[in-house]
Amino acid sequence: MNDLKREVHDFWNEAACGERLLLDGTDREGYREQLRRRYELEPFIEPFARFSESRGRDVLEIGVGLGADHQRFAEAGARLTGIDLTERAVEHTRRRLDLFGLRSDLRVADAEALPFPDASFDVVYSWGVLHHSPDTPRAIEEVRRVLRPGGTARVMIYHSRSLVGDMLWVRYALLRGRPWRSRRDVYAHHLESPGTKAYTVAEARDLFGRYSTARISTVLTHGDLLSSGAGQRHGGCLLSLARLVWPRPIFRLLCPRRGLFMLVEATK
Secondary structure, three states: OOHHHHHHHHHHHHOOOOHHHOOOOOOHHHHHHHHHHHHHHOOOHHHHHOHHHHOOOEEEEEOOOOOHHHHHHHHHOOEEEEEEOOHHHHHHHHHHHHHOOOOOEEEEOOHHHOOOOOOOEEEEEEEOOHHHOOOHHHHHHHHHHHEEEEEEEEEEEEEOOOHHHHHHHHHHHHOOOOOOOOHHHHHHHHOOOOOOOOEOHHHHHHHOOOOOEEEEEEEOOOOOOOOOOOOOOOOOHHHHHHHHHOOHHHHHHHOOOOOOEEEEEEEO
């Protein structure tokens, strides 16, 4: 594991993605409440993941986090496999599925070197994970490799031309007297784990260029609209004040495509 990947691992192994929503313990009720909060904050997950269509299909989730989406795939009847770079996430997800009497082949593994033969899965799903990988193009090619012909990749990666990106650039470049600082550098140092990346729609098309088709859309998130907490790295009085005055209706009307989340559905 190289130095950057170790930093990414350590960041997420300290607190798995979504763990701040786990307020009521790690029993069945605690996980149920975390699941409810997750889909309340991000209602676009369910129509994108299409859990109900996975029954009897071989599904791989890359980056299981706390296991909410993994639980939904298992409940839908998928033949399910899940990986995560961190032991913490795999332990959370394994505990979660055990509590609900569900099954999955869960492993600690690297998205850049998936431990599966070619053409193993009908669906590969990954929500907000592959942009954290030091070599995102390699990870996306690994997704293509393990998909069967006609199989589907459903992947969310970050969109660089987002309101979140605007806010980060103002805070960490403009207000610090460094207006020449690139968004790429700001994302890498100030959005979640070290080296986090974000892409334009055109760049995403290039990333998925070896797939037969790729449909790409962006959505405004609770982060863009400052309607929730700001993740594991951000806080302070300025951000609290911004939440009070943020013109959410205006942004919804005028900037519907400036969301942080970019949804890619690609067919092999």
